[in-house]
Amino acid sequence: MNSAPVTTSVRDRFPDLDAVRQRHQQKFKGDPKSRLQMITLVGGLIALYLFGLAYVGVTPMMLISGFGKFGIVVSAMLPPDPGSWENAITFAKGVIETLSMAFFGTICAAILALPFGFLAARNIVPNSFFHHLARRFLDIIRGIDTLIWALIWVGVVGLGPFAGVLAIITSDFGAFGKLFSETIEAADQKPVEGIIASGGSRWQSIRFGIVPQILPVLLGQVLYFFESNTRTTTIIGIVGAGGIGLYLTETIRTYLWEETSFIIILILITVAAIDFISSRIRTAIIGVRAV
Amino acid sequence: MATAIQPLPDDQNAHLQAVYGAALTQKRRQLILGCVIVVLLALLAAMGAEVDPHKFATNFWKFPRYFYDMTPHIGVMTFFDDVAEWYWGLGKWLRQMAETLLIAYVGTITGAVAAFFLSFIASNSLALNSWSQFAARRFLEFCRTVPDVTFALIFVVSFGLGPFPGVLALAVHTTGALGKLFYEIVDNIDMKPVEGLRATGATWAQQIRFGAVPQVLSNFTSYSLLRFEINVRGASVMGFVGAGGIGQLLIEYVRKFYYVDVGAVLIIIILTVMLIDYGTEKIRHRLIAMEGAR
Numbered sequence: 001m002n003s004a005p006v007t008t009s010v011r012d013r014f015p016d017l018d019a020v021r022q023r024h025q026q027k028f029k030g031d032p033k034s035r036l037q038m039i040t041l042v043g044g045l046i047a048l049y050l051f052g053l054a055y056v057g058v059t060p061m062m063l064i065s066g067f068g069k070f071g072i073v074v075s076a077m078l079p080p081d082p083g084s085w086e087n088a089i090t091f092a093k094g095v096i097e098t099l100s101m102a103f104f105g106t107i108c109a110a111i112l113a114l115p116f117g118f119l120a121a122r123n124i125v126p127n128s129f130f131h132h133l134a135r136r137f138l139d140i141i142r143g144i145d146t147l148i149w150a151l152i153w154v155g156v157v158g159l160g161p162f163a164g165v166l167a168i169i170t171s172d173f174g175a176f177g178k179l180f181s182e183t184i185e186a187a188d189q190k191p192v193e194g195i196i197a198s199g200g201s202r203w204q205s206i207r208f209g210i211v212p213q214i215l216p217v218l219l220g221q222v223l224y225f226f227e228s229n230t231r232t233t234t235i236i237g238i239v240g241a242g243g244i245g246l247y248l249t250e251t252i253r254t255y256l257w258e259e260t261s262f263i264i265i266l267i268l269i270t271v272a273a274i275d276f277i278s279s280r281i282r283t284a285i286i287g288v289r290a291v
Numbered sequence: 292m293a294t295a296i297q298p299l300p301d302d303q304n305a306h307l308q309a310v311y312g313a314a315l316t317q318k319r320r321q322l323i324l325g326c327v328i329v330v331l332l333a334l335l336a337a338m339g340a341e342v343d344p345h346k347f348a349t350n351f352w353k354f355p356r357y358f359y360d361m362t363p364h365i366g367v368m369t370f371f372d373d374v375a376e377w378y379w380g381l382g383k384w385l386r387q388m389a390e391t392l393l394i395a396y397v398g399t400i401t402g403a404v405a406a407f408f409l410s411f412i413a414s415n416s417l418a419l420n421s422w423s424q425f426a427a428r429r430f431l432e433f434c435r436t437v438p439d440v441t442f443a444l445i446f447v448v449s450f451g452l453g454p455f456p457g458v459l460a461l462a463v464h465t466t467g468a469l470g471k472l473f474y475e476i477v478d479n480i481d482m483k484p485v486e487g488l489r490a491t492g493a494t495w496a497q498q499i500r501f502g503a504v505p506q507v508l509s510n511f512t513s514y515s516l517l518r519f520e521i522n523v524r525g526a527s528v529m530g531f532v533g534a535g536g537i538g539q540l541l542i543e544y545v546r547k548f549y550y551v552d553v554g555a556v557l558i559i560i561i562l563t564v565m566l567i568d569y570g571t572e573k574i575r576h577r578l579i580a581m582e583g584a585r
Binding site for chain 2 (some may be wrong): 035045048049051052053055056057058062066067068069073096097099100101103104105107139140142143144145147148151152153155156157158161162164165166168189231232234235238242248249252255260264267268271272
């Protein structure tokens with residue numbers, strides 16, 4: 001902002017500042033039309049935000065009492081304590097179950113999505129009708145949250161981690177299918193042309209022209225999803241689909257706050273460890289620090 | 292004109308072939324070893340996750356059946372009446388969906404604003420001091436790592452059932468997720484404008500306002516839009532834990548086996564998510580174009 005002393009010194013040095021301003025109004029003020037558009041847009045967004053706050057019932061009183069209660073909850077969480085050794089072992093088993101679900105689910109989803117990703121890529125199957133059909137199909141799968149898939153799979157195979165695995169596979173199939181096909185489409189076409197020109201078959205052009213380009217990228221994406229699935233599988237238990245989330249929900253619903261914070265810390269450590277390992281592997285595969 | 296490529300003399304060729312073969316074998320061995328490790332880990336994980344192919348095979352028919360049950364009988368002649376009957380609660384569902392969008396919107400904005408302020412403190416290039424940088428980074432890490440539904444569970448206890456815990460949970464998680472992306476953007480800005488401002492005696496806030504913000508704003512907006520997309524999905528399940536939105540109705544219908552209603556609500560969710568994805572993608576492309584033109 002122009003504080004007073006700065007302004008005077010500028011005016012001393014540029015006596016014709018006002019004249020310059022007059023001549024180059026656009027440079028100083030910008031286009032009045034786009035400025036108006038911007039103000040309307042930002043004003044509209046702020047108005048919607050305030051309406052939203054009012055709608056969800058935010059009042060100062062409610063915030064004070066709510067955060068007061070939240071403070072009590074947080075103080076009840078300290079110190080984190082599993083309660084007993086049996087509990088600690090149960091929670092640790094929950095974490096292992098969670099990791100198993102995430103790992104197996106991610107791998108299965110990647111294997112299932114790979115052929116589909118090729119089919120949905122425009123440069124492999126150049127049929128725009130099929131391309132759009134495949135893309136919309138993937139969009140529908142991705143539109144449904146993993147928790148909803150878990151709910152559906154619990155209805156099919158019953159309660160337990162297996163339902164969670166299937167939910168991860170289903171929802172990641174949608175995400176992988178889209179990512180894979182986009183990666184394949186972004187691949188450089190020159191190696192493919194080279195192979196075709198030297199007499200290679202269509203299959204060889206894919207195997208030696210495209211696969212070497214995309215493989216490290218795909219592996220990076222799979223690792224990234226493994227990381228994010230570790231987070232997802234920690235909550236999937238709230239609908240009865242296995243993992244540590246079941247215990248987390250139980251301890252919160254029964255107000256066992258010290259156990260709750262113990263589980264949250266367990267989750268934090270696990271996720272941090274997985275992030276660390278997978279970013280190491282990703283660096284080794286891709287050669288750069290990606291994502 | 293036919294030109295035959297002269298083959299190398301045998302002794303040279305044999306040497307090259309041997310080296311090539313050895314390199315190939317080495318690579319293959321690594322690949323096989325990697326595959327074996329992954330397969331072993333996958334088998335262990337399958338055991339840990341109680342994967343049961345038999346159960347899957349015997350129950351899989353229920354999966355398509357589930358979707359079959361979700362669609363009501365729609366006759367050709369009575370098409371409109373049937374659809375109207377299927378969507379008997381359209382008004383209520385749309386209101387709930389609007390609430391879901393509002394939860395996602397308020398959560399995203401709150402989180403994005405918090406992330407905006409924290410990102411400068413947490414960045415390498417514009418940090419105030421190492422102590423506050425460390426604190427900001429750990430705070431963002433915490434917000435990012437704990438899943439939003441976990442926050443929602445805890446906030447529901449302290450704020451009561453309703454949309455506000457959902458908003459707060461999304462806001463906290465968004466702060467963490469966007470904060471990291473934001474400070475990585477801030478670390479990558481061109482520092483010359485900031486240095487120029489510093490040389491003229493601008494304060495820290497002025498350096499940020501006039502040196503950094505013009506450079507990062509379009510990227511920040513783009514990432515916030517992406518986050519909004521993710522939060523719409525997240526808000527649609529907040530109702531599972533009593534934190535408002537359409538999820539509340541959905542889990543109620545699932546628990547009561549109102550399959551047809553589940554189908555109707557799912558279609559509303561999917562269409563909304565697709566619409567939002569499409570819209571934000573359009574805006575982000577325009578932002579990227581603006582960035583390119585600058």
